[in-house]
Amino acid sequence: MVRALKVLVFILCLVPVGLLARKFFGVHPTDMSTWGEGLGANPLEVITHSTGDWTIRFLLITLTITPLRKITHQNWMIRFRRMLGLFAFFYGTLHLFTYLWFDKNFVVHDMIEDIAKRRFITMGVLGYALMLPLALTSTAWAIRKMGGKRWQALHRLIYFSAIAGVIHYIWLVKADLTKPLQYGVILGVLLLYRMVVWVWPKGPRKAVPVARASEA
């Protein structure tokens, strides 16, 4: 049941990038001169914005799993957390490489200068860098090797990655803060939940396996 649902969710998570690709390559995918036209006047801007949006959205969705699981007592939900987190990393990687390739053409000097000089770029790269160790230690093997406590401590970095993502967005917009602030409010609620749980008098806590042994 959960397995079938996982396949479904996996496919759903690919829909945003699938739609982008479909529009980008258009109705004549073999005719390179038409590439991008389906995405309007500035296709690379659309790709950059869309992949950035989905990175933050998947971070927020990932952070919603635990509160939702605890409130509804549906422990099976945790088995979706890793996949959703990895999709945040996936879209973040697309976002970063769109910038590095099409904005900076992989010119090392330009990349470093931009990252050092523009605070919204610095913050975006930081948000991505914080996701990197989480993606690398997302396997059951890594959890076993690290031990659950240390693994969990490391994976709290996701809070800071999401915060960096929202600040990155707030800093990059020219005037219209509506969307980044919406993300900010949602993130605020999700983090507030954790703070409340943290200071609340604790009852006996039960460890919930994040993945089935058979899935490792």
Next chain:
Amino acid sequence: MLIKKAADIRSSEITPKKWYMDRRKFLAGSALVGASAFVGGSLFSPETASATDKIPNLQKSPLSTTEKQTPYKDITNYNNYYEFSTDKYEPASLAQKFKTRPWTVTIDGAVKKKQKLDVDSIIKLAAAEERIYRHRCVEGWSIVVPWIGFSLSELINKCEPLPKAKFMEFTTLLDMTQMPGQQSNVLRWPYREGLRMDEAMHPLTLLCFGLYGETLPNQNGAPLRIIVPWKYGFKSAKAIVKITFTENEPSTTWSEAAPSYYGFYSNVNPTVGSFRDQSSERRLGEFLKRKTLLFNGYDQVASLYSGMDLKKNY
């Protein structure tokens, strides 16, 4: 990887614009009338495209660039026009019903002939020229646009500014029923922009009322705007209702919103960019960025700023 070759000709460029805008109907029409469809494009001049009219007797200008022009559909569907929306794809539809007639422009401040001028009388002040200019947005993209208008100096001279007039302020219409973006306070409305007198008098500075041989589409700032091609696009105020001659540097909308990023001068400058990297730009239609030129390549304006520290006066 894909780099578009400059020689690529898009269908939008070789097809008359109105047919292109409405090609489905055109195709249906040609199926009906067959080859005779090619006799007159006017047969199919669409009601759906924005209501623009041909401007007759256009003069060519030596100030025009020969660079490849950005397709009409991109220029008219990708607009930074916060009075309608902060989404660049929305003004094209939101501005469709915008009323550009009757329209008067108030001339006031330090000027001999304070007056209210009808926009149609302004347009008739001088011969309409086509000026093909590079247009560089502070967001890092650029286009090449065949604007129509004449030098702003033509209007200024007719108004006879007083010697104490050192700056000009341009005010955009304030009307939140027609301009839904003004219902939100992302910027302080009405939109105000300004130029130093010598910048405004420079022959490159265009009083603009047309695009691609026709009257200006609403989403591009109809009925009357200015174009200052060596400055970032936001300096080129749209839908102007008031022109004020002032003694002091006027406060401008974007510099009020973020003074450290958007200065009064906002000349295109690849070496100045604390917010965004301005060293390169994406010409719409190209995938990789190209180098941005000082003053957007309009070197003839450099003398306006001789002796000025362009890093301080950004």
